[in-house]
Amino acid sequence: MSTETLAPSSAELIAQELEADIIFGHLRPHQELIEDTLMARFDAKRHAVRAAIQELVARQIVVKPRSRSARVKDFSAQEVEELYHLRALLQKEAVSIMPFPVSEADLDALKTLHIQYAAAASVGADPRLIHQFNDEFHRQIFALCGNETLCKAIAFYTEASNPIRSYGMTDRQWLEQAIAEHAAMVNAIEQEDRATLAHLVVAHMQPTRRRWESMRGLS
Structure with missing residues (x-):
């Protein structure tokens, strides 16, 4: 074949x-x-x-x-609430079953992606490249849980939220916050701090959601 x-x-x-x-x-x-x-x-x-x-x-x-x-597609306030609630459940579950410590190779790969994302975001690179590095960074984090089916579900519902995530995706203030939060996620993984990582992967989703709700008059 x-x-x-x-x-x-x-x-x-x-x-x-x-x-x-x-x-x-x-x-x-x-x-x-x-x-x-x-x-x-x-x-x-x-x-x-x-x-x-x-x-x-x-x-x-x-x-x-x-x-x-x-x-x-447009979203009602209820649909957004349900979508983000489900994403939070899936992502926290991935963190809860993630085996610590992670391998040095996996940690190095994650650090490299963070550096690439931060560099692209800091210089105002092509938004598609920034988005690509961002999604790959999160994909690799959740892949550490070792559950391929769970990772596919996380990826599916992340993609389903793209029309919401688009609000603020290239905003300078949001990019600076995202860089800092990515660094904190890497540090939490390195320090085997499961509680902090679980908090970060959920909190990280909220700024673009809040911006979407504000622009749609729902906040």
């Missing part, structure tokens, strides 16, 4: 671009995704655009009402 890595399909690439537009606020809640417009933008066939939209629907960041155009 060949082990050659397959290149992403056109539908996957379109989905990646649209998700980035949502994350960085170029597409906002309720904004329609018109198939003809997307076909022209990406020079793509209709089936590829539809497949990309269906992928975003599966990720719960786009909705497709019957007989209407797809649109970026």
Whole structure:
């Protein structure tokens, strides 16, 4: 069997671009995704655009009402509360079963990612690069728990919250706070301080949520 890595399909690439537009606020809640417009933008066939939209629907960041155009998902206050409550439960569970001490190799990899994230965030690098380092940093933290199914659930609901996380994702004050909190997480892991780490992984989610609620008049 060949082990050659397959290149992403056109539908996957379109989905990646649209998700980035949502994350960085170029597409906002309720904004329609018109198939003809997307076909022209990406020079793509209709089936590829539809497949990309269906992928975003599966990720719960786009909705497709019957007989209407797809649109970026909006959230009610109750939906946000439930989503963030679930994320908190999953992330605290990952911390609770994380074996300490972690290996030196895992700790070094986490420190390297933190340095890369801090460097990119500090100099105002491409927001996509900052977002990539941020997500990989958190992915590696939760991977330390050793439960692959739990990690997949954390990743799924983190991605589902991207339309909310986009509010403040590139805000300078938030980036400085995120850098400090990432450093504190690494230190908590190194010091085997489970209680502090459990607190941090939940508190870290709140600033962008509060900004979203404020901008939507829900705070």
